Amino acid sequence: MAGITIDRIEKKFGTVTALQQLSLEVADSEFLALLGPSGCGKTTLLRIIAGLESQTSGRILIGGRDVSALPPRQRGLAMVFQNYAVFPHMTVYENVAFGLRMKGAGDAEVKKQVERAAGLLHIEPYLERYPAKLSGGQRQRVAVARALAVQPAVLLMDEPLSNLDALLRLEMRSELKAVLSASGTTTVYVTHDQTEAMGLADRIAVMHKGVIEQIDRPQTLYERPATRFVGGFVGSPPMNFIDLAVTAGKASLGAFSSSVALSEGTITAGIRAEDITVSDGGGMPFEVSVCEPLGATLLLTGRIEGQLARVSVRPDARVRPGDRLGLAPALDRIVWIDPHNGKALGAATQSS
Amino acid sequence: MSAASVSPGLRRLVFWSGVAMLCAWVLVPIYLIALGAFGGRLGVFRWPKNLLPWDTSLAAMQTFLAVEGVWAAAWNGALVAGLTMLFSLLLGAPAGYALARYSFAGQNAFRMLVVLTRAFPLAILALPLTVTFIRAGLYDTAIGVALVHTALALPFAALVSSSLFMGIPRELEEAAWVFGCTGFQAFRKVVLPLALPGLAAAAIFAFVISWNEVFAASVLTVRNKTLTAYLLTVLAESPLHFRFAGGFLLILPSVIFIFAVRKYLFAMWGIANR
Numbered sequence: 238m239a240g241i242t243i244d245r246i247e248k249k250f251g252t253v254t255a256l257q258q259l260s261l262e263v264a265d266s267e268f269l270a271l272l273g274p275s276g277c278g279k280t281t282l283l284r285i286i287a288g289l290e291s292q293t294s295g296r297i298l299i300g301g302r303d304v305s306a307l308p309p310r311q312r313g314l315a316m317v318f319q320n321y322a323v324f325p326h327m328t329v330y331e332n333v334a335f336g337l338r339m340k341g342a343g344d345a346e347v348k349k350q351v352e353r354a355a356g357l358l359h360i361e362p363y364l365e366r367y368p369a370k371l372s373g374g375q376r377q378r379v380a381v382a383r384a385l386a387v388q389p390a391v392l393l394m395d396e397p398l399s400n401l402d403a404l405l406r407l408e409m410r411s412e413l414k415a416v417l418s419a420s421g422t423t424t425v426y427v428t429h430d431q432t433e434a435m436g437l438a439d440r441i442a443v444m445h446k447g448v449i450e451q452i453d454r455p456q457t458l459y460e461r462p463a464t465r466f467v468g469g470f471v472g473s474p475p476m477n478f479i480d481l482a483v484t485a486g487k488a489s490l491g492a493f494s495s496s497v498a499l500s501e502g503t504i505t506a507g508i509r510a511e512d513i514t515v516s517d518g519g520g521m522p523f524e525v526s527v528c529e530p531l532g533a534t535l536l537l538t539g540r541i542e543g544q545l546a547r548v549s550v551r552p553d554a555r556v557r558p559g560d561r562l563g564l565a566p567a568l569d570r571i572v573w574i575d576p577h578n579g580k581a582l583g584a585a586t587q588s589s
Numbered sequence: 590m591s592a593a594s595v596s597p598g599l600r601r602l603v604f605w606s607g608v609a610m611l612c613a614w615v616l617v618p619i620y621l622i623a624l625g626a627f628g629g630r631l632g633v634f635r636w637p638k639n640l641l642p643w644d645t646s647l648a649a650m651q652t653f654l655a656v657e658g659v660w661a662a663a664w665n666g667a668l669v670a671g672l673t674m675l676f677s678l679l680l681g682a683p684a685g686y687a688l689a690r691y692s693f694a695g696q697n698a699f700r701m702l703v704v705l706t707r708a709f710p711l712a713i714l715a716l717p718l719t720v721t722f723i724r725a726g727l728y729d730t731a732i733g734v735a736l737v738h739t740a741l742a743l744p745f746a747a748l749v750s751s752s753l754f755m756g757i758p759r760e761l762e763e764a765a766w767v768f769g770c771t772g773f774q775a776f777r778k779v780v781l782p783l784a785l786p787g788l789a790a791a792a793i794f795a796f797v798i799s800w801n802e803v804f805a806a807s808v809l810t811v812r813n814k815t816l817t818a819y820l821l822t823v824l825a826e827s828p829l830h831f832r833f834a835g836g837f838l839l840i841l842p843s844v845i846f847i848f849a850v851r852k853y854l855f856a857m858w859g860i861a862n863r
Contacts, residue, residue: 309766315768
């Protein structure tokens with residue numbers, strides 16, 4: 238068991254900077270998700286932790302040990318690859334046993350650990366088969382079992398579920414979470430799927446253009462995004478961003494107004510779709526253009542103050558495109574964002 | 590007449606006639622040579638030809654094998670071909686691996702250069718090569734001929750193995766590194782077993798190229814001739830059935846070799862269709 242310290246890691250590919258002086262702490266037995274769009278550097282960071290890619294500068298510590306210059310095999314970690322990377326010329330048993338055999342474990346120990354890992358991932362019936370005879374989901378299980386069999390201090394996962402179909406992904410997700418929290422393995426999990434990150438992780442680091450925008454617990458990340466990017470990337474539908482004029486330290490939304498940490502100019506209000514309710518009359522005027530029944534909710538798309546917004550209301554609400562509604566935002570849940578740098582302002586909100 | 594009702598039968602017909610054509614293309618000449626080799630003196634000259642092996646005899650083959658120098662030449666040819674196989678794999682496979690896995694300056698130029706080794710006609714190089722080989726003490730040695738043959742086989746070995754290694758996902762190797770392998774161990778435990786069928790095919794190719802090559806082998810040797818070169822000098826003044834016997838002996842190793850590794854050649858398909 239070990240924590241990971243990433244100390245001012247920088248990575249350049251030629252003149253392109255992929256990671257900018259990035260620092261990060263992962264606690265012992267914590268599950269951290271690296272979340273971001275493609276090209277944000279999350280996979281590069283994971284590969285640097287694994288030792289498959291070399292950093293331009295900076296240090297990596299695993300369990301307090303500086304591993305920056307060590308090859309992957311000496312870092313005491315295991316990895317699950319996006320395309321599984323299950324060895325096609327070995328049986329499932331030998332695949333799972335691979336890491337143990339490389340460590341020089343005896344046959345009895347290998348058998349014990351393989352059976353334990355195979356039991357966790359429910360692949361006992363396939364142990365004597367070759368991977369070519371397995372489905373994608375089964376290969377994924379083999380890859381995870383292979384990683385868990387060595388009882389690694391640190392487990393790295395690179396979009397392990399992205400090649401599975403939706404239903405299987407959901408099933409594997411909850412199973413992964415159960416298995417990993419039981420084993421208490423420190424895990425770094427790369428994904429571009431925000432629901433996956435929200436569902437699995439203890440903490441999420443949202444990455445964008447080679448920097449970490451915010452690192453927090455999933456719920457905090459969702460409710461109090463530190464930047465406009467995080468608010469737009471996490472959550473479905475994305476957070477609504479509405480530019481408002483500020484006069485004398487107050488921003489007004491229709492009939493509501495709120496004091497903000499800005500005296501004059503423009504401010505962006507970040508509001509989640511479900512933090513807005515339909516009020517009986519007055520409030521914030523909202524013109525509905527599209528209604529999407531999603532089962533659990535009814536998603537309305539329209540305009541607030543002439544700007545695109547989505548509002549999530551009860552599924553039995555009788556709303557039609559073209560309707561004009563009055564909305565009431567939950568003022569204490571609004572995130573105020575500086576439109577110039579996209580950063581959230583520490584605003585003491587106050588309704589009047 | 591609907592297309593659906595006709596096409597399965599038609600397709601089967603086309604398929605099997607294709608198979609028959611290909612088999613005939615390869616097997617009929619081999620069969621005729623074998624017939625000549627084992628048919629004896631009379632069989633070779635008989636007209637119309639008897640296409641069934643009636644009066645076979647090992648007489649011609651036995652006489653041929655008893656000719657002085659045949660065994661030595663066969664051994665020489667095998668030695669040269671074996672060395673060629675070894676050299677072209679030892680040099681070609683690492684080159685192919687580097688081409689497949691690393692990007693380096695001048696990569697495309699190198700790729701071009703590898704192919705360019707075949708751009709010089711051997712006839713032009715014959716005299717300078719002979720002189721150089723005499724100076725270096727390589728003239729009339731198996732290693733000398735094998736070196737020239739390696740130059741001929743190397744482009745194939747390098748390019749074939751490069752595409753072979755390219756077909757093996759990099760992640761497999763990385764997984765091996767993560768799970769405790771050094772670079773060499775990962776190569777030996779993961780990459781090599783997966784590449785083996787293809788490498789075997791490349792090796793056989795090198796062997797066959799060397800075994801069949803006659804020009805360099807003739808020019809660069811006097812006493813230690815390979816079988817091909819030896820047959821060229823000896824058989825010109827031999828009776829026809831002897832030539833058939835010699836020809837058959839020339840084909841034999843290639844056929845046996847390919848037959849022996851056919852499992853690997855088919856396994857290569859398995860990897861490609863994975």
